[in-house]
Amino acid sequence: MVKAAILGFGTVGSGVYNVLNTNSELIRERTEKGIEIKYVLDLREFPGHPVDDILTHDFNDIVNDPEVKVVAEVMGGIKPAYEFTKQCLQAKKSVCTSNKELVAKHGPELLRIARENGVNYFFEASCGGGIPIIRSLNEALIADEIDEISGILNGTTNYILTRMSKEGSLFDDVLKDAQDMGYAERNPEADVEGFDAQRKIAILSSIAFGKTVDNEKIHTEGITKITPADLEFAKAFGCTIKLLAYGKKVDGRYYALVSPFMVASDNPLFSVDGVFNAIFVHGNMLGDAMFYGSGAGSLPTASAVAADMAQAVKNEGKTVYNNWQEGSIELxxxxxxxxxxxxxxxxxxAGTAKSVFGEEIQFKEIPIAGDECAFITEVMSEKEFEKRAEKLSGIKSRIRCK
Amino acid sequence: MVKAAILGFGTVGSGVYNVLNTNSELIRERTEKGIEIKYVLDLREFPGHPVDDILTHDFNDIVNDPEVKVVAEVMGGIKPAYEFTKQCLQAKKSVCTSNKELVAKHGPELLRIARENGVNYFFEASCGGGIPIIRSLNEALIADEIDEISGILNGTTNYILTRMSKEGSLFDDVLKDAQDMGYAERNPEADVEGFDAQRKIAILSSIAFGKTVDNEKIHTEGITKITPADLEFAKAFGCTIKLLAYGKKVDGRYYALVSPFMVASDNPLFSVDGVFNAIFVHGNMLGDAMFYGSGAGSLPTASAVAADMAQAVKNEGKTVYNNWQEGSIELxxxxxxxxxxxxxxxxxxAGTAKSVFGEEIQFKEIPIAGDECAFITEVMSEKEFEKRAEKLSGIKSRIRCK
Structure with missing residues (x-):
């Protein structure tokens, strides 16, 4: 049995503990070795819980134990996760994480340290929870040039938009309800302003395009301004509104953004509802593909961390290829x-709109929108759109269309 | 550059040739070696085509050339693909294939020969075209016990059902049209009677459940009896009809079947239309996941074969784990x-139906169905259903519901 440690016994950490225990027999068969949790690091005590026997408050117990070969870092945040990860990798322990913040900020450096030490830094669980998108990009789609990766990467905002659309409710009301039900944080900014999705698309585009996409340079808009009228008009156009994270390569230029998008009903992302996530990929040979699943939650996320740990065991002594290489992509x-x-x-x-955006635009009206109407423009850049929109007063909202 | 050969220059073979040439630079970077096609085997001549320079009509040129390390078997069928594959593996060449018929029939034996010779037998392209489902099952979902794998595995039948549903057309008319457009074979039996999907679900369930599921023992119904009335009633119940291939483990018992199913609109398979394929997976930790993409077509399928070839190059000298082990599963x-x-x-x-299936069943009527109505039963076995249905005359069709 290979000895492992779990850093952090929160939602994901306790999930990893559960997965490794529940499925220990099949993990033993498939890795031909098995994984035994030797330590769980947490500042808290868990009296009466079986984890209490293997609990430590001191990270040094773990990093200094040469028996420990695989570490799950499921603390989240940068401090102290960054230092702990570096020290584990330098001590030749593979690290598997769900920590998107750390991966987005220090991924390339940690991948390099892993390579230098002949171990692995795996982070399947950092994007899309249990959806195996990172391993697919790195291994299964290895013969394709990926020119688009986009998707619904945040379950909280998708849950809010789904309910707003189905119930005609206001953003603030659904958010409050989602907070009461535990689907949204008390401080919801990271989710509703799009920063969570921003980090995830930075990671996924870095892997898809081969070099670092800096998450802080990604244009990011959240969903706080979406109204029931927007969602009703969306239906009138055969669409729905989704918060999409977008990485795209067009004619050698790279784009990344997070923004609400109108998604048409023939797009496979259209029917991804509630807390589910889905990631769309376009490859120059593959064409369209989509990966769908639980984007968060203790066990789905832990399933991905545990699978990474099993792969770390199977690949002991060998650093597995990651398409995310050194260097940066200029967006x-x-x-x-x-x-x-x-x-x-x-x-x-409406009359002015026709003179500005073309006579061919088609207006839709809906009962709940009273004195408002809506139309969809031709394809154009936002710069061009803004230039034209300046000539037009009375615009209530503008939303990109996928 | 690692030398490779392609057996068969048909739809998939020419696609593999295209993928390896178009993406040769990125494949070189990602494999750190690159792949060079040294031979293409085909009985035909291709005068004027660049493949002519590397064409051979003699399999012995390939199997006896120690430089060739990777072979794409994209001939299809059992003869001579089975013999060729065995000889290549025995000559310590990895084989990558899209040949579902061969994998379903001889998969475990060929996997064993590959293991004995320290090479790989990869068949990502045999199920779901470019969708990376097999690598996901074998590597990314390694920490999960998969208790269900089901999906739309045949693009031809999905195309026919989608058009029947959208247009209200008859099966025979849409089939004829699909044949004229090249979406269906002149002899459509393998598709429309479900045998193609049967082979694919045999392969996928064998990997998901760990032992061989014999495709010939899978109960298989096609779509030839589906009528426009069935599809209209489906809509009335908020459903659509899909040909699903199904592998499921319930209380330690294994089931596999191919059959038309009513799929409700909240199921992610509902909106998988046209020639697309989608594969739903349920893991005991992962929960629900779905993989969607082009299930056929030259380039998507070839993308999966080429990715397998790149993985064979990356894993030279090492047989990659496959969860499909020796032994059989009793269905x-x-x-x-x-x-x-x-x-x-x-x-x-209708009155008798209530007395047989329960007072609580709800009937729906639709204009196009004239003197007919429809209802949906409680959950029961087919055996139980048949027992009750015997008491009832006037049944026009019965379709399983997912």
Whole structure:
């Protein structure tokens, strides 16, 4: 049995403990060795819980124990996870994590340290919970040039948008309800402003495109301004609104953004509802593919961490290929990213809208929107859109269309 | 550069040739070696085509060339693919294939020969075209016990059902049209009677459950009896009809079947339309996941073969783990598989239906069905269903519900 440690006994950490115990026999068969949890690191005590026997408050117990070969870092955040991860890798222990913040910020450095020490830094659980997207990008899609990776990467916002759409409710009301039900944090900013999705798409685009996409340079808009009227108009156009995280390569230029998008009903992302996540990939040979599953939750996320740990055991002594290489990708300005735009505006401005956006635009009206109407533009850059929109008063909202 | 050969220059073979050439630079970077096609085996000539320079009509050129390390077997069928594959593996060449018929029939033996010779037998492209389901099952979901794998595994039948549903057309008319457009074979039996999906679900269940599921023992029904009335009633129940291939473990008993199923609109398989494929997986820790993509077509399938070839290069000297081990799984009789049943029948039999299937069943009527109505039963085995249905005359169709 290979000895392992879990750093952090929170939602994901206790899930990893459960997965490794529940499925210990099949993991033993498939790895031909098995995994035994020797330590769990947490500042708290868990009296009466079986984990109490293997609990430590001192990270040094773990990093200094040469028997420990695999470590699950499921603490989250940068401090002290960054230092702990570095020290484990330097002590020739593979590290498997769900920590998207750390991977987005220090991924390439930690991958390099892992390589230098002949071990692995795996982070399947950092994006899309249990969905095996990272291993698919690195191994199964190895013969493809990926030119788009996009998707619904945040379950909280997808849950809120799904309920707003189904119930016609206001953002604030659904958010409050989601907080009461534990689907949203008390401080919901990271989710609803798109920062969680931003980190995840930074990681996924870095792997898909081969070099680092800096998450802080990704244009990011959240869902706080989406109204029931937007969602009703979306239905009138055969669409729904999803918070999409987007990485795209067009004519050698790279774009990344997080923003609400109108998604048409023939797009496989259209029917991804509630807390589910889905990731769409386009390869130059593969064409379209999509991966769907639970994007969060203790056990689905832990399933991915545990699978990484099993792969670390199977690949002992060998650093597995990761397509995320050293160097950075320069993103093109998001306002040159081209798409159609949905526009909601006062009916009185419809005439001007035709003169600005073209006679061929088609207006829709819906009962609940009273004096407002909406149309969808031709494909254009945001820069071009803004230039035209300046000539038009009465715009209530504009939403990109996938 | 690692030298490779392609057996068969048909739809998939020419696709593999294209993928390896188009993406040769990135494959070189990612494998750190690159792949060079040294031979293409085909009985035909291709004068003027660049493949002509490396064409051979003699398999011995390939099997006897120690430089060739990787072979793509994309001929299809059992003869001579089975013999060629065995000889290549015995000559310590990895073989990558899209040949579902051969894998379903001789998979375990060929995997064993590969292991004995320290090479790999990969068959990602045999199920779901470019969808990376097999590598996900074998590597990414290694910490999960998979208790269900089901999906839309045949693009031709999905295309036919999608068009029948959208247009209200008859099976025979859409089939003829699909044949004219090249989406269906002149002899469509393997597709429309479900045998293609049967082989694929045999392969996928064998990997998911760890031992061989014999495709010939899988209960298989095709889509030839589905009528426009069934599809219209499906809509009335908020469903659509899909040909599903099903592998499921319930209380230690294994079931596999291929059959039309009613799929409800909240199921992610509901909106998988046209020639697309999708594979749903349930893991005891992962929960629900789904993989979606092009299930056929030259380039998507070739993308999976080429990725397998790249993995064979990366894993030279090492046989990669496959969860499909020696031994067989005994399937429980399909008539003990429990589900709800959709029943279409004469309105005159509605009263008897209530006395047989329970007062609580709800009838739906639709204009195009004239004197017919439909209902959905409680969950029961097919055996139980048949027992009750015997008491009822006027049943026009019965379709399982997912």
């Amino acid at each position: 093109s300005p998001s306002d040159s990213f081209e798409c159609r735009f949905f526009v909601r505006l006062d009916k009185g401005a | 429980s009789p399909s008539d003990s598989f429990e589900c709800r049943f959709f029943v279409r029948l004469d309105k005159g039999a």
